[in-house]
Amino acid sequence: MATDSTSDFTLDPAALLAAEEEGPIEGKSPWYLAWRRLRRNYVALGFLLLFVTILVLCLCAPLYANHVAHTGPNTGHLGETFTRDGKQVQVVSKGGFVNGQFHAGGIPVGPQLWHAGGRYVFGADNQGRDVAVRLLYGGLNSLAVGIGSAIICMFFAIVLALLSGYFGGATDWTISRFFDLIWAFPVLLLAIALGTALSINGFHHFGINIQSGSLWIPILVISFVLIPYVGRPLRGQILSLREKEFIEAATSQGASSWRVMFSELLPNIASSILVFFMLIIASNILTEAGLSFLGAGVQPPNASWGTMIADGEDRIATAPWLAIIPGIMIVLTVLSLNVFGDGLRDALDPRAKVRMDRR
């Protein structure tokens, strides 16, 4: 019962909700009510803004590369120099004796911020590549894998959950066993095995041709291994919705199976889908980073935040920014999605919001 211990007893839930919602709720759609709740959650909106900012920055990667840094993401500058405050500086140190003191070679230049006219803002890596440019292109790849695999994973999870929950019987049994099977697999091990096997020659079966370095490999691998994690809870929701009166009403009016599934059941799980979508992007970005770190995700020379951390690991003692900066980007992106996802869930599920406020 959603009554506050201090509030008066009432038999009118609408009035009670309206008091909590700070406004009338009659005649308002659930989406409008959710938006009204979300609008007041400044933390969630702030983090959404952060995520959009990161996304836009990464989309501007080619602009930055061509007009500010004047170099590509995979262009090495070994043995070259650049101008810092009027002085010539080696991109990657040559080593040897300077003024009688020994300097180790092969150390890339550190973050220049604005001192080098937009070049090497976050320093260079061991091949003399501009870290800031790679960070943006890498972000583009990481986000593409995260969002792409989330879309594909959600699509298959929704379709399987609808079929399984609506038809029941043998369909449900088959789909549930499929979920159980992937569920029983050690996820990371399965993803690594698939990622590695696919990145040797690509995939050339059933008329589908994917080249070995393609971004589609991590996207498909991650979306495949995560299907049951979304599909199972959605199936559970559909199983309980299927018994509701409005489904019976639709069926008795002669609605076809497809119509019941897509225009009766689907809209009722839409809010769960939206929340899952946000949270699964966050988890996919982390999975992509892990796969790339182990060499089974985005393949070099292409950058992703995970491969950049892997590249930086060996250089952590002399060039710590190489591993630290992409990691910070991952944390900011994933954190913003998690916080916004939480806010979205609170807004879409008022019961959760009521629960949060009470002691």
Next chain:
Amino acid sequence: MIAFLIRRLIGAVLVLIAVSFITYLIFIKIPGGDPATRIAGRTATDQNIADIREKLRLNDPFYEQYWAMMKSLFSGSLVSYSSQLNVVDQIKSGIPATFSLCIGAAIIWLFFGILVGVIAAMTAGRWPDTAITILALIGISMPVFWLGIIARYFFAQGHPFAFLPDGGYVPFTDNPWQWFTHLLMPWWVLAILFIGFYGRVLRSNILDTINEDYVRTAKAKGLPQKRVMVKHVLRNSLIPIVTLFGLDFAAVIGGAAILTETVFDLKGVGWYAAQAVQTLDLPPIIGVTIYATFFIVLFSVLVDVAYAYLDPRIRPT
């Protein structure tokens, strides 16, 4: 209950067979081309390739190849393609490191996860709750290997305060103190994500349970606040944590610690799998996958049993 257990065990065996078969297909069928040439490497002669093809029975139908591999795995005679080392022995030699890492980390994450969750729920809406919520969110948003690299940089590699040894595993029987100091960083790095996660789950469970009717009844009949919190609220809020813990622990034992083991150079089972994947060495991958699936399936049965014990409402008939 017995029938339920038997059904679950039969299901478990079927899952193991299916998982091993799928792993086999992933490595033999997906890459395309000739597996023998791939395994033999770049400098192989035709004779080498023919030998490998003979040895792996690649000329036989694939179900016979699969059957031969399973037989040799369970008789303990399966050897790796690249190093010729016995797979079962290698997995066994990795178990002490993996179990030390996982059990230690599990104790830390369970203890601190519950502590943090209870504190957050007790102070819901005030500053300790806000601080814990923010830290927990950051904790679950960090890539575990990145955290490991940063921890090594700060605590083991000469930067500001290096007082811990950098990577590697020392067996407990060799030197318990060295075992402890070598594992301290990996334990915490692996545990932090789970602390954040469990803290959040427990906090919302407790806040849910507090609104239940039986808690109001307990308060109304005059039980002391502390007794209500521990006996009625906490005990019931911990039931979902039991499920989570069983599944997470199995996942960690069965390969989810692969990133932590790789970063800290702990030569455990996950590390072994990561090495084998790099060289596309099929037998170790199949071995580790079956080992991992065994734990995942075993713990999911244990979780069901524990759940039925803790919550009589869902006891299977």
